[in-house]
């Protein structure tokens with residue numbers, strides 16, 4: 031009878047450390063192909079080909095100030111005004127020695143002029159006998175004063191974006207400034223997410239039947255994958271039937287998934303069907319990791335003979351906190367590597383505990399915490415971590431507003447309040463609490 | 466002639482400090498109305514109404530392990546197997562004293578049983594004389610062992626999300642676990658962005674005409690606003706004509722803009738038309754801020770009599786770095802406040818300078834930097850800032866890969882290498898360099 035004894039091969043998986051697991055996963059991630067993307071849609075992507083400035087910036091000597099274009103050697107004095115150099119206009123205006131031209135910020139310096147005197151250092155005078163407007167320059171300037179020379183911001187041929195640069199806000203601006211309306215970037219991974227378990231019902235189920243619980247993992251993992259820049263596909267809830275699971279995997283692969291994320295079905299029970307399916311369809315690299323939560327975390331690849339692609343499969347445990355932690359500790363880095371990140375691995379900081387953290391004797395534990403920056407009042411400061419209550423792996427409330435996973439070493443007793451520990455960042459610290 | 470002397474009222478604006486500017490802006494931001502949003506579309510939004518659990522989680526006593534449901538007081542021994550309790554199934558199975566039932570992780574504990582013995586502590590035996598399967602339990606357990614009691618994760622009536630909680634990844638999972646398919650959240654602001662200047666041409670212009678430069682600010686500011694969660698509208702490039710500017714403002718307001726961001730046209734030149742337009746159409750609160758870069762930063766509100774709305778207008782200087790810095794230092798917090806953030810203001814940390822930072826004698830300076838976390842090798846660490854080259858306000862390359870703005874105080878000389886300064890976070894530190 032299938033209901034007794036070690037029922038799946040799961041028991042056969044040796045336990046590896048979390049750092050081994052992370053290394054194995056990154057080793058199997060291939061950077062995705064390069065595609066051409068309109069720059070404004072490339073935010074968050076990684077540049078795959080250098081973007082080079084074909085023109086210098088500024089392309090002409092440009093005024094830094096509103097004021098008068100002058101010949102510096104003329105020095106202070108009263109000069110006739112020969113015209114206006116306004117930004118965006120071009121004309122035949124020329125500044126001869128002994129004359130000045132009005133100029134606005136960003137306008138090209140007229141030929142003949144070699145400096146700008148800001149308007150605050152000048153006075154408008156009444157027109158002279160010849161009817162020409164005149165200006166009094168109160169301050170001498172050196173040649174080049176308040177003029178941006180050609181190419182001072184960006185020299186012609188400057189590499190604006192290097193392969194491997196992440197395209198953020200400033201990078202979008204930079205690409206715009208050199209006319210790069212599109213960039214070559216590593217494709218975003220297509221990530222298919224499913225929840226597995228006969229007990230799981232959709233999160234919008236109003237009343238639960240006997241033995242049912244609502245799906246929290248699928249919406250959470252879809253949001254998490256999207257946050258890393260992935261394109262996501264919701265594969266729904268799949269019951270504990272090998273056939274349905276296999277069909278769903280086939281469909282995800284047909285639809286172009288680069289990565290499949292499942293939750294549930296990776297324990298040792300009679301209906302834990304994910305590991306057997308992965309053994310059948312691909313290669314499992316690990317099925318048990320020495321971490322709390324998340325021990326049954328499983329990683330496999332499936333070769334798609336049709337397309338020649340290798341699909342990465344992350345089979346996360348069903349407990350919501352286990353799913354949450356495994357995503358941040360293992361899946362996120364993989365998705366980053368696929369997208370061409372130079373340094374895909376975890377970002378860590380050190381944080382001071384504001385309360386003691388109990389250690390687990392069997393496994394290193396990743397405790398959810400809220401960290402914030404505390405000033406010491408003397409010009410420096412440090413991160414301080416607040417705990418998030420019971421760390422039960424089923425209790426997702428422990429991840430509410432969490433922005434870090436504290437790395438609590440395996441051991442007996444507790445890490446005392448006030449001690450410093452390492453923490454993995456799992457949220458944008460521009461949201462961290464101010465106290 | 467319009468080209469001489471102080472030509473716009475700009476010169477009349479008194480200079481205020483950056484902290485005054487930030488306070489004035491936040492004072493004029495109203496939190497936007499609440500709307501009902503499907504939870505999976507609410508990531509990044511702020512919860513406006515409490516989300517309460519209507520059921521306990523788990524809704525039934527649930528097994529934590531794969532193993533056998535037992536009557537704890539039976540203790541170790543050999544017992545007949547009376548059936549299976551699988552996750553997601555319900556039946557009439559009952560565990561009488563002296564019997565056991567197979568159970569999987571997450572399955573409801575059958576009536577009569579009060580504990581679970583994990584499968585590793587049991588052995589499957591050959592069927593007994595009566596043909597019934599039998600199990601040897603090798604370990605005694607206490608009542609409640611490996612069972613999650615009803616409501617242990619989420620008690621019935623628990624507030625899962627409080628008003629003011631930001632909806633992140635875990636929050637999406639939590640909402641799912643209690644069946645909240647939609648949430649009430651503060652509406653995202655509609656932000657209209659335009660660039661102003663006769664010299665500005667679209668960033669996809671292949672060859673520049675005389676006096677022209679490409680638009681970097683508009684794509685950059687659209688991306689920046691979008692990153693804060695705003696819905697953005699591209700209003701294009703508007704030349705130095707009061708009529709065109711006014712029409713574009715009218716259109717943005719008609720189209721529902723809550724916020725208008727402009728760049729360029731806020732200096733003292735003859736064609737700096739933004740301040741005069743804002744004076745005509747609304748109220749300017751400041752037009753000069755003691756900061757480098759960004760001095761001409763201007764903030765105004767416009768009342769839309771039609772809709773009764775107050776539109777916030779941020780008129781940023783045209784220099785790309787000034788726009789970049791003003792967005793992060795002033796606009797971002799405003800967009801956050803509109804979206805209901807509890808603490809909209811800037812996030813700061815302290816960082817060690819890896820090279821000296823020159824001070825400006827007239828204004829505090831916000832220097833772009835790349836910060837990363839450096840371990841001291843003894844279990845603690847600190848942020849270290851690397852400079853990004855010339856801090857010229859036109860040189861957007863100084864913002865390439867920057868994730869912080871160093872707050873360099875006004876003064877003479879320099880802040881030495883190795884000194885600690887305050888820094889404003891302007892990027893997600895999950896992208897920070899690892900060294």
Ligand SMILES: [Mg+2]
Pocket residue numbers: 226227228294295296301302348552570571
């Ligand atoms: Mg299951």
Ligand SMILES: [Mg+2]
Pocket residue numbers: 117135136661662663729730731736737783
């Ligand atoms: Mg202008």
